[in-house]
Amino acid sequence: MASPASAGDLVGGVYDASETIALQAAQVRLIELDRVATTERDGSFAFPDVPAGEYTLEVNYVGAPSVRQTVSVPADGYVRTDVLIGGDDAREILVVGQSANLASALSRKRGNDGVSDVLTRDAIGQFPDQNVAESLRRLPGVNVLNDQGEGRFVSIRGLDPELNATSLNGVRLPAPESDVRSVALDVISSDIIESIEIKKSLTPDMDADTIGASIEIETTSAFDRKKDLLTAKIEGSYNDYADHVSPKGSIDFAAKLSDNFGVSGGASYYKRKFETDNIEADGWDDDDGLIYAEEVNYRDYDVERERISANLNFDLRLSDTTELYLRGLYSQFDDQEYRREVSLKFGEAPSSGSGTSVEFDDADGEIEVQRSIKDRFETQRIRSIVLGGETDTGDWKASYSASWAKSTENEDGSVDPANFEAGFEESGLAVGVDYSDPRKPLYSVSGSNAAAFFDPLEYELDDITVTALSNSQDEEFAAKFDLGREFVTDGGTFTVQGGAKARWRDKSYNLEARYFENDDLTLADVLGEQTYRLTDISPVPNYHGARDLLFGNPGDFTLVPLDSDFDSAVEDYSVTEDILAGYLLGRWDSATLRVIGGVRYERTKNDITGNEVLLVEDEAVTVSPVTYERDYEHWLPSLTIRYEPVPDLVLRAAGYRSLMRPKLSKLAPRFVVEENDDGEREGEFGNPDLLPYEAWNLDASAEWYFSGNGAITAAVFYKDIKNFIVDTVREDDVYQGIEFDEATIPINGESAEVFGVELSVAQKFDMLPAPLDGLLMQANYTYTDATGLVPNDGDPMDLREITLPATSKHTANVALGYEKGPISLRLAGTYRDSYLDELGDDAQEDRLVDDHFQLDLSAKYRVSDNVQLFYEWVNINNAKYFAYNTYGGRRNLYQYEEYSWTMKFGARVNF
DSSP: OOOOTTEEEEEEEEEETTSOBBOTTOEEEEGGGTEEEEOOTTSEEEEEEEESEEEEEEEEETTEEEEEEEEEEOTTSEEEEEEEESGGGHIIIIISHHHHHHHHHHHHHHHSSSSEEEEEOOTTOOOSSSBHHHHHTTSTTEEEEEETTEEEEEEETTOOGGGOEEEETTEEOOOSSTTOSSOOGGGSBGGGEEEEEEEOSOOTTSOOOOSSOEEEEEEOOGGGBSSOEEEEEEEEEEETTTTEEEEEEEEEEEEEEETTEEEEEEEEEEEEEEEEEEEEEEEEEEETTEEEEEEEEEEEEEEEEEEEEEEEEEEEEOSSSEEEEEEEEEEEEEEEEEEEEEEEEESSOOSEEETTEEEEETTTSOEEEEEEEEEEEEEEEEEEEEEEEEEEOSSEEEEEEEEEEEEEEEESSEEEEEEEEEEESSSSOEEEEEOSSTTOOEEEEESTTHHHHTOGGGOEEEEEEEEEEEEEEEEEEEEEEEEEEEEEOSSOEEEEEEEEEEEEEEEEEEEEEEEEEOTTOBGGGGEEOOOOOSSOOOSEEOSSHHHHHHHHOGGGOEEOHHHHHHHHHHSOEEEEEEEEEEEEEEEEEOSSEEEEEEEEEEEEEEEEEEEEEEEETTTEEEEEEEEEEEEEEEEEEEEEEEEEEETTEEEEEEEEEEEEOOOHHHHSOOEEEEEOTTOOEEEEEOOTTOOOEEEEEEEEEEEEEOSSSEEEEEEEEEEEEESOEEEEEEEEEEETTEEEEEEEEEEEOSEEEEEEEEEEEEEEOTTSOTTGGGEEEEEEEEEEEEEEEEEETTEEEEEEEEEOTTOOSEEEEEEEEEEETTEEEEEEEEEEOOEEEEOOSSGGGOEEEOOEEEEEEEEEEESSSSEEEEEEEESTTOOOEEEEEOGGGSOEEEEEEEOOOEEEEEEEEEO
16 A cells, blocks of 8 residues: 555654663554554654654553653654653652563563563663573463472473473574473573563464473663663572572673664673482382382482673664664583482392381392492583664565574583492391381491491492593574565554574584493592481592592503493484474554464474494494484464453464474484393384474463553463374384384374463552552462373383373462562562373383472662662572372382572672
């Protein structure tokens, strides 16, 4: 449609009343024409082709009263008008603290196309939490899977983290670990993050490889603010178990060097010491009604983690129509872990017992006791660079970018582990195990030879395993181009948009392991002291003794070539994954209705290399390289509708098809078989024929935004998933031409269905009388029912129904806050239901993870406009980790961990 001869363009920006920040996702309405625009992250908006005349602009932003402003549009030209909203209290509501975070997040959620949730920081750089993963758990449908008590992987709507995709500044982040696609979000410091958006429904212009959600992280831009920013923070962190104060510091800045050029960035450093007490058990069996574990391990973790994150961004307005940007990030995560372990291995069934207690006597069979030390230093790095821009001529809009991202995980010279062993047989030793507390089975020692159990001279060095190299690399180059043409009509705006994207990914893993022996060494040569709290596990090795003996006197040790060659070959693989994508969509926007429909095409090509490895016990290792090629394609339609029938009520519906490609480590043709002296063959295989997950998704939501700072939302979702992937155990079979007696193989399941409901409410109670007008509340609950069919006990003809792995049925979060004057308080509780972690041979041997509830407290006090003190108490209730099976109709331990609480305290200064 041609533009009217007397039409002009109306452009402008929306900012808070104190002119500190640009307000993204403010709704701007041109009342006389009933046209609506949503502001960009720099606060800008535009109405092209507006007939000349006088008009009224109405601007709405969650948490602030609406503002009206009169503007005159000339013929054949343009006019700029800026709008300030928020009034005298804008700094409290829209700029600083919990209120600002809430208003910004709800405004962006309201303005988005599909179903989503958002976390943002305020104008002085405060994020709701200091760990990205733990921040996200506050959002509806989100829970976090912990590692050593710290949030790492994010589960959305109760689904496996592997079903999510994560991007930073539009760049898809590869995973540092060798065996996953999901990115551990504790690698990136929240101090350098501007916002995190979880998109739970897809449109054709988005990458299609997600079934849970797309997690989109943005760092700072100088154009996000009207005023320059410079913030410094210093912090101490104290863990109850470690009894040590760890340092943290960060700096954050954004500055416009001219009206058209800005620079922003930040750096963060964090060094944390903490400890974990752990018990694990395996090999559960039943003997005349006595249920017992064939192996029980007591593990004492002492960990020091160091994280360095930095980002640097440049923004340039090249002309009135074109903006360019360059964004870079570097994040490094160093992990020094010392793990002391006592392992009890029972060769025969218990000699006696009753109820939940059993006793093993070495007169009936060998009792093997192993005492070990793991001294591992691991480094993870994530790097990304993206160069891109946008051109907006009014009718035509284009966006374009080229990016590079690389993630690595590296070990070099870790002792993993050094084992000291003693075998007791017919020596007069008895060991009892009490399972009355299923989380913490404790052992006791008796008999005439009990003293030998505690004698370090009895424990001879079995071997020292050195990880000479463990190197995982995941690198991706990408380029994309999008072009749209906008047509303005009397009833609204119609846009036709298309685009293309290419991604070139290479992921590889290389392990070089070395086994060393020295029959002259005992535990007495490296004796240390335990820091374990659950029971007495002495004697234990010290941290560095085994390393010092090996590297200080290498000539005293003998290399074990068979085991070294075997372990160095079984894990190696490399995979290339090239993805070419294109899409076409149509978009209709009116004052009340937005419809986006279209189709996306993605073609995937893989070149995969691994090893077929055969170990014949005490004889030889045979290694043969294996290579596979494969390609496949998908057509992925979608339709998204956003409807606002009355002001403040937003209804959404979305239907779309998506996929998730298999873990690259599962695809790798790593075919490993160990053959013992009796000719029995046990195997573990990759599966290069795995198909990607494919899902049809339906989402619907209703969102009511209050006149003040708050909203109540409800959403339902349904997913029909085909080809979901699980590990199965097969017996007496042949795979890829290789015979075995028992093997673990990943396979595609039959089908799975996911249904769920999300409920959320957020409110600032500023309508209450003082001092209660400072209260805030956020609460959400998600129900997820996710089931699928898998072979029972390895039999493909006998299927059983399971809950999808890592899927919690119930998740809930509640945060109560108070913010008034210089004081800001928040008490947050997060809950997730138990979930299936790994499949066992049958249902009673499945690995289940118990439910988790955690309380956290934060308090802040603003000493002045420029100085704020803060305090955090994390895991107040000492929430623990417990994984178990249901063998014999009771809960039996697989893994138990406790970490105690951590306190953080410090100061933030704005310049």
